Amino acid sequence: MVSRTIPVDPFDLVIFGGTGDLARRKILPSLYRRFLAGQMPEESRIIGAARTEISVEEYRAMARDSITEFVPSSKRDAASLTAFIDHLRYVAIDATGTQGWQELREEMREGMVHAFYFSVAPSLFGAIAERLHEHGIADGNSRIVVEKPFGKDLKTARALNATLAEHFTEQQIYRIDHYLGKETVQNLMAIRFANILFEPLWKTEYIDHVQITVAETVAVDGRGAYYDTSGAMRDMVQNHLMQLLCLIAMEPPYHFDPDAVRDEKLKVIRALEPVRPEDIVRGQYAPKNGKAGYRDDAGNPDSRTESYIALKVGIANWRWKGTPFYLRTGKRLRARTSEIAIYFRRPPHSIFDDPEGGRENVLVIRLQPNEGINLKVMIKEPGPGGMRLTQVPLDMSFAQALGPDGSDIPDAYERLIMDVIRGNQTLFMRGDEVEAAWAWADPIIEGWETRQERPHAYEPGTSGPEDALMLLHRDGRRWREIKE
Ligand code: NAD
Numbered sequence: 001m002v003s004r005t006i007p008v009d010p011f012d013l014v015i016f017g018g019t020g021d022l023a024r025r026k027i028l029p030s031l032y033r034r035f036l037a038g039q040m041p042e043e044s045r046i047i048g049a050a051r052t053e054i055s056v057e058e059y060r061a062m063a064r065d066s067i068t069e070f071v072p073s074s075k076r077d078a079a080s081l082t083a084f085i086d087h088l089r090y091v092a093i094d095a096t097g098t099q100g101w102q103e104l105r106e107e108m109r110e111g112m113v114h115a116f117y118f119s120v121a122p123s124l125f126g127a128i129a130e131r132l133h134e135h136g137i138a139d140g141n142s143r144i145v146v147e148k149p150f151g152k153d154l155k156t157a158r159a160l161n162a163t164l165a166e167h168f169t170e171q172q173i174y175r176i177d178h179y180l181g182k183e184t185v186q187n188l189m190a191i192r193f194a195n196i197l198f199e200p201l202w203k204t205e206y207i208d209h210v211q212i213t214v215a216e217t218v219a220v221d222g223r224g225a226y227y228d229t230s231g232a233m234r235d236m237v238q239n240h241l242m243q244l245l246c247l248i249a250m251e252p253p254y255h256f257d258p259d260a261v262r263d264e265k266l267k268v269i270r271a272l273e274p275v276r277p278e279d280i281v282r283g284q285y286a287p288k289n290g291k292a293g294y295r296d297d298a299g300n301p302d303s304r305t306e307s308y309i310a311l312k313v314g315i316a317n318w319r320w321k322g323t324p325f326y327l328r329t330g331k332r333l334r335a336r337t338s339e340i341a342i343y344f345r346r347p348p349h350s351i352f353d354d355p356e357g358g359r360e361n362v363l364v365i366r367l368q369p370n371e372g373i374n375l376k377v378m379i380k381e382p383g384p385g386g387m388r389l390t391q392v393p394l395d396m397s398f399a400q401a402l403g404p405d406g407s408d409i410p411d412a413y414e415r416l417i418m419d420v421i422r423g424n425q426t427l428f429m430r431g432d433e434v435e436a437a438w439a440w441a442d443p444i445i446e447g448w449e450t451r452q453e454r455p456h457a458y459e460p461g462t463s464g465p466e467d468a469l470m471l472l473h474r475d476g477r478r479w480r481e482i483k484e
Helices: 021-036 056-070 078-085 101-107 122-134 154-165 183-193 232-249 258-270 294-298 398-402 412-422 431-450 466-473
Strands: 011-016 045-050 088-092 113-118 143-146 173-175 207-215 280-285 308-313 325-330 337-344 362-368 372-380 389-397 456-458
Touching: 011 021, 011 101, 011 412, 021 045, 021 056, 021 078, 021 412, 045 101, 056 078, 056 088, 088 101, 113 122, 113 412, 122 143, 122 154, 143 412, 154 431, 173 412, 173 431, 183 232, 183 362, 183 372, 183 398, 207 232, 232 258, 232 308, 232 325, 232 337, 232 431, 258 431, 280 294, 280 431, 280 466, 308 466, 325 466, 389 398, 456 466
Parallel strands: 011 045, 011 113, 045 088, 113 143, 143 173, 207 325, 280 456
Antiparallel strands: 207 337, 280 308, 308 325, 337 362, 362 372, 372 389
16 A cells, blocks of 8 residues: 655745754654655745754754654665755744844745744743744744643643734644654544444443553653653643543544544543542652662652553543543553553353353554554354354554555654645644643642652553552453553
């Protein structure tokens, strides 16, 4: 299966923070890959804008190094890299001052799509938005892209929305949650809404529970001081896991249209039940084999911030009442994996004597690694010897289906940046969605802060704190094993 590439309109894309980590690791390599795929029109330009005083040549050299480092050698070649680099410009700019703004204005050309990627600290968003208008660089047709974290609670998210709203309409603001750009996540919508097969079963009568797991093997390395002000709930659950939950739980939108999809996601968030303290397990990875524990990594010996969280979430609506959603995410776990597992209920009655006859079907949607979908079904064990049953996976790996060497699945950022240029907001979070997610998360966080709860220590390389196992055991269920 070869994916089709539809070129976008010519654009001038400004990357504020164009010399930063995100630009080097994700934004520039993604743009190069889209260039290589023929999606970036020849007239387009990418303008790095950052505080660093460097020349255009130096910026191009930096971009070349980043792409060489972050795009596998089999996916790049010298000629196309040189051709891509020619599209780059650079302006040294001070987000909070006057330097560089006039120059940036002169770089922008009439008739192009104008997009501004705010790949800088959120504290700079207001200053940049204001200057873009003050200098006549942005207008009603421009688009801005903002990164996580989008606030640290409802109050700060509202303030950030209000700041952006002073200069841009909601239709111009693209809030990135890169999980939504993942191929499998979009496939979740295709599976649900382009097939008749699952939808009739997609409700509490047939679905026992749902597990959403985002496990990382890495520590907070280098980001410890920042992470300690955030934690797994703010860093992962309020945004990424919440978006996954919404896509599983939402009603079919009337059309695959930005507001129709986002309206349905918003309804799910608003229907979330408050989470009881006994339905939350928080953890911190302990030191092991000479490797620092979370508190050392965070530089805070008294830290109460969680590097792991598991929680049981209920949705109070007709479709989902009685079907728990178990969410878990953490660092320094056994394997790096992200997946959603839908556990269907067992058949009401087994006609077979085989005890396996009563096993449940499980639909597993793997986000990483090895993106794909796997449905566990019961079949007869081959051969004579009576009616013995066994569970087998119906396995569909997207890598196998989409490319000969399995690496042709576009990175989430490739898809999302091209959607910005196309003006399609479907895979971006709307302001009210982000605020509703904080309105749900805030009391949970305030609860453990008021109770001064300390996360449980867990051994690195495991699946997290023992108590997280109990969260499901006490409901007669088990977590799926964390493995690649
Ligand atoms: P970074 O610290 O590596 O880079 C910051 C960039 O901002 C640099 O280019 C710097 O020159 C520029 N900058 C700083 N102050 C400036 C000023 N006053 N005027 C003009 N430019 C200024 O940060 P990063 O890791 O690239 O992250 C950028 C944003 O993306 C942050 O909001 C971060 O939370 C978010 N984010 C980053 C990642 C990641 O993997 N790095 C992932 C998700 C979200």
